Structure formats: structure tokens, C-alpha cells
Amino acid sequence: MSVIEANGLGKRFGSTWALRDCSLAVPAGHVAALVGPNGAGKTTLLNLAVGLVTPTVGSVTVLGGQAAGSPAALDGIAFVAQDVPLYGNLSAADMLHLTRNLNRHFDQRAAERRLAELDIPLKRKAGRLSGGQQAQLALTLALARRPRLLILDEPMAMLDPVARHNFMATVLTTAVDEGVSVLLSSHVLAELERVADFLVLLSHGRVQVAGEVDELLAGHRVLVGPAAEADRYAERLAVVHARSGGAQAHLLVRMNGDAARVPPGWDAHPVGLEELALAYLREPDAAALPGPARRTVTAVAG
Amino acid sequence: MSALAGPVLEGPNGLRPVPWQRMAWVTWRQHRFAVAGMALFLGGLATYLWIIGRRLHHAYAAAIACHSASSVACVDAISEFNSLYRFFLGGYVLQPLPALIGAFIGAPLLARELETGTFRYAWTQGFGRWRWTLAKLILLALVVVAAAAAMSVLFSWYYRPYFGAGNSALALRAWSPLDAYLFDLRGTAFAAWTLVAFAIGALAGALIRQVVAALAATLAAYTALAIAVGMFLRQHYLAPLATTRLNLPSSAWIVGQWWTKDGTFAYAPWPPGDLAFRLCPPSVVGQGKSTSQFNAVIQCFNRHGYAFWHHYQPASRFWTFQAIESGWLLALSALLVAATVWVVQHRAA
Numbered sequence: 001m002s003v004i005e006a007n008g009l010g011k012r013f014g015s016t017w018a019l020r021d022c023s024l025a026v027p028a029g030h031v032a033a034l035v036g037p038n039g040a041g042k043t044t045l046l047n048l049a050v051g052l053v054t055p056t057v058g059s060v061t062v063l064g065g066q067a068a069g070s071p072a073a074l075d076g077i078a079f080v081a082q083d084v085p086l087y088g089n090l091s092a093a094d095m096l097h098l099t100r101n102l103n104r105h106f107d108q109r110a111a112e113r114r115l116a117e118l119d120i121p122l123k124r125k126a127g128r129l130s131g132g133q134q135a136q137l138a139l140t141l142a143l144a145r146r147p148r149l150l151i152l153d154e155p156m157a158m159l160d161p162v163a164r165h166n167f168m169a170t171v172l173t174t175a176v177d178e179g180v181s182v183l184l185s186s187h188v189l190a191e192l193e194r195v196a197d198f199l200v201l202l203s204h205g206r207v208q209v210a211g212e213v214d215e216l217l218a219g220h221r222v223l224v225g226p227a228a229e230a231d232r233y234a235e236r237l238a239v240v241h242a243r244s245g246g247a248q249a250h251l252l253v254r255m256n257g258d259a260a261r262v263p264p265g266w267d268a269h270p271v272g273l274e275e276l277a278l279a280y281l282r283e284p285d286a287a288a289l290p291g292p293a294r295r296t297v298t299a300v301a302g
Numbered sequence: 303m304s305a306l307a308g309p310v311l312e313g314p315n316g317l318r319p320v321p322w323q324r325m326a327w328v329t330w331r332q333h334r335f336a337v338a339g340m341a342l343f344l345g346g347l348a349t350y351l352w353i354i355g356r357r358l359h360h361a362y363a364a365a366i367a368c369h370s371a372s373s374v375a376c377v378d379a380i381s382e383f384n385s386l387y388r389f390f391l392g393g394y395v396l397q398p399l400p401a402l403i404g405a406f407i408g409a410p411l412l413a414r415e416l417e418t419g420t421f422r423y424a425w426t427q428g429f430g431r432w433r434w435t436l437a438k439l440i441l442l443a444l445v446v447v448a449a450a451a452a453m454s455v456l457f458s459w460y461y462r463p464y465f466g467a468g469n470s471a472l473a474l475r476a477w478s479p480l481d482a483y484l485f486d487l488r489g490t491a492f493a494a495w496t497l498v499a500f501a502i503g504a505l506a507g508a509l510i511r512q513v514v515a516a517l518a519a520t521l522a523a524y525t526a527l528a529i530a531v532g533m534f535l536r537q538h539y540l541a542p543l544a545t546t547r548l549n550l551p552s553s554a555w556i557v558g559q560w561w562t563k564d565g566t567f568a569y570a571p572w573p574p575g576d577l578a579f580r581l582c583p584p585s586v587v588g589q590g591k592s593t594s595q596f597n598a599v600i601q602c603f604n605r606h607g608y609a610f611w612h613h614y615q616p617a618s619r620f621w622t623f624q625a626i627e628s629g630w631l632l633a634l635s636a637l638l639v640a641a642t643v644w645v646v647q648h649r650a651a
Contacts (some may be wrong), residue, residue, distance in 0.1 A: 081422035
């Protein structure tokens, strides 16, 4: 089952395409990170997934084929929007009560326990909580709904480092313990390295990379060798990003499981998630899209 | 499965939607301050009107009961009634009330959510976006209509002395129940106008997405509609009656005046000023403006083959007009509410 599946999805605001030609399938059971620079279309894609925005072209389904924004989809998805919108004049307790009233499932006791652990006073107005507390309250509300998919848009923007750590720990625990799929967007790459096991990289409104982190890391290497030979090999290899410092060249290369292509005299080093993502972000024309997403595009086009 | 996108009550998995009645608490909790503010304002106004209304009714009773109308005591009683509470005289100052209630409850309903971004919370909950909108609109519409209905009962009572049949004979102030500024304060029309102002506010909020701008647009749209109806539409609800009678009761709403000569149309609403001097002796045309002098001029014209016609709506049509006006305002409100729900459901947020 795909928690989110997009086919030829595009959204235009006025004359600007915020997202275009997006085909994507994120399987269930992952903590999927949606990464890209500001303005890449992350928020647009997430808003499309929860039905707040309707597609200009293409389609998007969630939770195994439910139309985005349909009652069944909204029932199974908890969404925390960017900047964590809460009713500032309602107390934390009221926000719990409100969310309980608006949903079929709500675990009141778990929510109250979590707020107590976080030292968030139930009686304080949401508008008078700190940014970090607001984010935690919004996450608490979302988790108490017992969703099958948790969507978080830039959840850590308002958090200090300690709060970020605690926040992500909660998300990870929930994902593992309760089998909740998570889709979260961020432009802070370092945050995601520890938690994400599926990566979607958006750039300029297009999907550039989509795949499981393990496979992506296994499929890429940094080749280090003499700078003089770099250009020669670059033609044969799927070079994502080349960087040369003096006599040595660092080529980040997509291997496609073909270790034999390491040129003689070069060393192959494994690559980190942050390094991989940065390399792609620096080269907007490079792409690493897995089979399934590609095939759906063809099917739609045909 | 995706063909079921849009308003479906039963999800594809047969899951039961969140019950409607849950929105009662939600709406109360989110709008209690606006509703309480409205209740406070209307309550204050009602208390004040009740206090001065009792004095007005006492003054009226004294003026009506006074015998030998030309006595000093009676003239005093009559002028006492006529000069009471000029601020509320004729209902002019109460005209903006529906617009104020509607705009301050209706316009922020969606505009505030859209302005502060909380719609991204509200519209992604399991309750569903169009159901959330419809439930809030209906609940707050009921509150607004109930408040307006209560106020219009009070207004009906307060202004009743001005509609007394014998008022003109005693030189007491008298208005037609169909008068443009009093008609829509009484009966069912006041609640209907308040409802339409609320519905305009809700739609303006959904479209404009800014509280202040939506408020301004609501007041402007309501004012334009109310003026257009009062000036051009209401008089056509039923074909007016035509008469050449001169002593129309003060309760009749005169909607047109014109002159005929020998049965064909001549002038409207008045003949040229010099015609009176040519047709009638100077003693008749004098500068006076009393009713008897006016009638003398008309009789002089009548002798020359002219007839002075009135188009009027009789006061007996008050409830028919109330029903017609309330009916189409209710239909318009339903349309505006439907449009608001449509905008919320279909426009990209």
C-alpha cells in the first residue's frame, strides 16, 4: 500500500507552477522525508495530499487509493501544517476537546499524559504557549487521533535543538511502536539523517529523487581519484555532482549496482544521506527516480 | 473509488461520519465571545428601548385619552408625544442593525480562519471541510435569526403608537406600516434581513479571506441591497391601487402621483407651477401650504378636467409584503450559504 501516490500531479498558482509533473509512490511503514530548498513545492505537495489544495493536473491518492481530502482520507491522516496553526484564544484543554469533537478517534488520556510530560499547562491559551510548546501541542493533537499517516510540514522550524530532538524522538517512537507512516518535510537536512528511511527530494517543483534511503545510499558512491582523469570518466559514469579540490576529484556517482565501473586507481567511498541530498540539490538536472514512479508516469501518459 | 471525491456522507470503507451534533460545542467554544458581544450590545439596546418605550406608550395613551383636543392640556400632551425620542423617530438609526449583526458574526466566520491559517487545522480533521462549514453556518444563522426575531418583537411594540388609526385626526405623528424605514424593523422582515447580512458576510469572508476587508464588503453589499429594495423593489410586490381620493389614510404607502387631463396622462408628479396661476384665481393659489388650501387647488384643477391620481399600497397588505420580502430573503440566504459551502469545498486554499 502506498500512503501517498501521485500521478502526473501538478499545481499552478496564477502563472507559476508550484509543483509539476510529479509522479511518486511512498510505500507504507516508512518515515519519509520530503526535502528541498524553500519554494521547491514541498508545502504544495503536502497540501495536495490532505486536500487543502486541488490539483491543476494529474491526481493524488492517499492510504492506498483514497482520494486526497475525502472523508476516508481525512479520517486516517493527521496533518500538522507549517507554522502550526492553532486557535490562539483557546486553551490547550479546549484544543484537545475541539479535536476530539472533530474526529472519530481521539485518545484523550494519551494526549493529556503527553502534555503533562511536556509540562504544557492545560489551562494556558494556545496563543500564549512558546513556539516549541505549540508545535508539541499540535503534534499531540495529531497523534491522539491515532492516524495511519502522520503528515508534518516543516515541523521543526519553531523548535530549539533540544526540542527538535524530543520532537523527532516522539515521531520515531510512534512510527515504530504503532506502525504509523510518517511524511515530513524539511529543509534542514541534518535533522533527517537519523530518522528518515525514505527520501523524496523536490527541486523547482519537480521530484528529483525518490527512494528508500538504504537503497539510495547503496546505489551511490563517492569516487575519489586524480582530478586530471575526472572528465574522462565522467562521460562513462552517472555523475551526479563533481567537486575537485586541487589534485583530487570527488565524484558522487550513481552506481546502479555496478561496482565494476569504479575506474582503476580510484577509491569508492560510501555516501551519507546529507551529502547525497546536497549533491542532487546542487545539480537540479540530475535525477534518481525508482522504477515504480517512472512506470506510473508512462501508464498515465499512454 | 476516486470518483467518489467530493461530498460523500458514507466513506468508501462504509465508515460513519463524525456526528453533526459535535459541532454544537465546537461552534459555541469558538464563537462564544462574538455571540456574547452581540447579546450584550442587543441586550443593552433592548433595555434602553424598553425603558423609553414605556414612556412613549404612556405619552401616547395620555394624548389619545385627552378630551377636547384643542385644550391647552391636550395640545401639550400631543406635542409631548410628538417630540419624544427623536433619536429613534422613524426607525432610521436602527436600519444598520441587521448589517452590523450579520457582518460582525458572519464575516469573520471564515475570514478569520483563512487569515490566521487555522483553516489548515480545521479542514483537515475527520469531520470534513464542507460539513464543518455548513454546520457552523447553520448554527450561527439560527443564533442570529433568534436574536433578530426577539429584537423585532421589541421594535414592533415600541413603534406601535405611530400606527394608530386616529393619529392624523389628533395631529399625532403617524407612519404607514409599509414606510421604508419601519417596514423592515417589524414582522419577520427584520430577522430575514439579518440572516441575509450574515450570509453575505460569510460568503464575503470565504472569498476575501481578510476579516476587515470582508466586514467592509459586507456592509457595502448589504447597504446597496437594502437601498435598492427600499427604493425600487418593495413597491412592486403587488400592483398598487390607484385612486383620485384626496383623504387617503396616513397608513397608506403612496408610491406614485400623477395627473390626467380628460382621462389621458398629463403630468407627473406635479403640473408646472405657472399652470395653477393660469387656471385658478389668486385667492386659491396663495402661498399657504395647509391641507385645505392644497385641496382647494386640486378642486380648481378638477374643474378644468384635470384629475390628481395616487398609486398606493394599503396598510392591509403589510403581512403579505412581509411574507414576500422574508420569503425571497430567505431563499437568497440559502443560496449564499450554498455558495459559501461550495467556495470552501472547491476553491484551493
